[in-house]
Amino acid sequence: MRKLILILLLLPVAQVFASSGLHLEPAQTNIRSKESLRNGAKYYMNYCSACHSLKYQRYSRMAKDLELSEDEVMENLIYTDAKFTDHMTVTMTDESSKKWFGKAPPDLTLIAKAKGNDWLYAYLKGFYKDPSRPSGWNNTIFKDASMPHVMWQLQGIQEAHFEEHEDENGFITHPFKEFSKVTEGSMSDEEFDNTVRDIVNFLDYTAEPAKLIRLAYAPWVMLFLVIFTFLAYMLKKNYFKDVH
Ligand code: HEC
Incomplete structure (x- = not known):
């Protein structure tokens, strides 16, 4: 699992090196x-x-x-x-x-x-x-x-x-x-x-053309994800509070 995460994290770096052939x-x-x-x-x-x-x-x-x-x-x-x-x-x-x-x-x-x-x-x-x-x-x-x-x-x-x-x-x-x-x-x-x-x-x-709409929605989607993560975390804390 850890290896997989490491690979996923390094992927963008590898892409930068791969595309450096053409200098535009x-x-x-x-x-x-x-x-x-x-x-x-x-x-x-x-x-x-x-x-x-x-x-x-x-x-x-x-x-x-x-x-x-x-x-x-x-x-x-x-x-x-x-x-x-x-x-x-x-x-x-x-x-x-x-x-x-x-x-x-x-x-x-x-x-x-x-x-x-x-x-x-x-x-x-x-x-x-x-x-x-x-x-x-x-x-x-x-x-x-x-x-x-x-x-x-x-x-x-x-x-x-x-x-x-x-x-x-x-x-x-x-x-x-x-x-x-x-x-x-x-x-x-x-x-x-x-x-x-x-x-x-x-x-x-x-x-x-939909890119304009997509970009306009992006901050709201991110905000939703942040709030949702917070709620999920609180819920988890609540469920697990009696589990020792
Ligand atoms: C006088 C006609 C004419 C005008 C005006 C013109 N082009 Fe072109 N354009 C062509 C032709 C013919 C080709 C095909 C070139 C080839 O394949 O050899 C082409 C090819 C292209 C390509 C490459 C497409 C590909 O498949 O790789 C792009 C991008 C392009 N034009 C953009 C523009 C832009 C942006 C403008 C305006 C600033 C413009 N052209 C104005 C005639 C024109």
């Missing part, structure tokens, strides 16, 4: 911040929704969860002839997008669950100029992605530098080293990071 900067999103989610939704609708759908999410549900009015959504966030209660689909057909990008842009409703927030954060910050690619862009964490850098005006244009690494078997790899800015964007690095963080936060929300 933590996205540090905060799903409780409605302001961040609303800002993420705004940038998502402006910069991503032309190509990517969020087909398991409805505008009306988003409005309710993010505390936006129907008018705000209709006027500021919907650029197509979609209705308030529609799913957030995309007007471009898979066929034409395949023709333009070589690949259809995937639906992003569940992408935060599939890839993780840190991955998304690194991906959206990882676009760099690469004239050898058809789009003129490449990405440090998704090599040869067919998505162009859609936020280059905000971030500016960056170049990526790689180093040469040879392992003991003589196998040569070129891991990413650092970026250098070629042209400045309209945002400072910090502003851009925050904007990307908000977009990732929004995608984290669409992947599980």
Whole structure:
């Protein structure tokens, strides 16, 4: 029994070591911040929704969860002839997008669950100029992605530098080293990071809208458990008071 408890306690530590292979900067999103989610939704609708759908999410549900009015959504966030209660689909057909990008842009409703927030954060910050690619862009964490850098005006244009690494078997790899800015964007690095963080936060929300409710209930559930434990303990004490 004691061994089992020890293993359970050490499990999180083991996980940290197991995942340390990929060094991703933590996205540090905060799903409780409605302001961040609303800002993420705004940038998502402006910069991503032309190509990517969020087909398991409805505008009306988003409005309710993010505390936006129907008018705000209709006027500021919907650029197509979609209705308030529609799913957030995309007007471009898979066929034409395949023709333009070589690949259809995937639906992003569940992408935060599939890839993780840190991955998304690194991906959206990882676009760099690469004239050898058809789009003129490449990405440090998704090599040869067919998505162009859609936020280059905000971030500016960056170049990526790689180093040469040879392992003991003589196998040569070129891991990413650092970026250098070629042209400045309209945002400072910090502003851009925050904007990307908000977009990732929004995608984290669409992947599980119930997370907001779950987190809101969490303190009450914990409180219940504490009170219940106390009651159970008192009851036990009472039952056992004559047992010697
Ligand atoms: C011009 C069209 C276009 C726009 C706009 C666009 N994307 Fe993409 N995106 C693509 C395409 C095409 C792919 C597929 C890339 C591939 O598989 O090579 C993709 C792939 C992705 C992926 C990787 C999905 C996976 O399965 O690994 C993510 C994440 C993503 N896009 C997020 C975004 C976000 C967030 C925005 C807005 C800031 C955005 N995209 C804007 C075209 C677009």
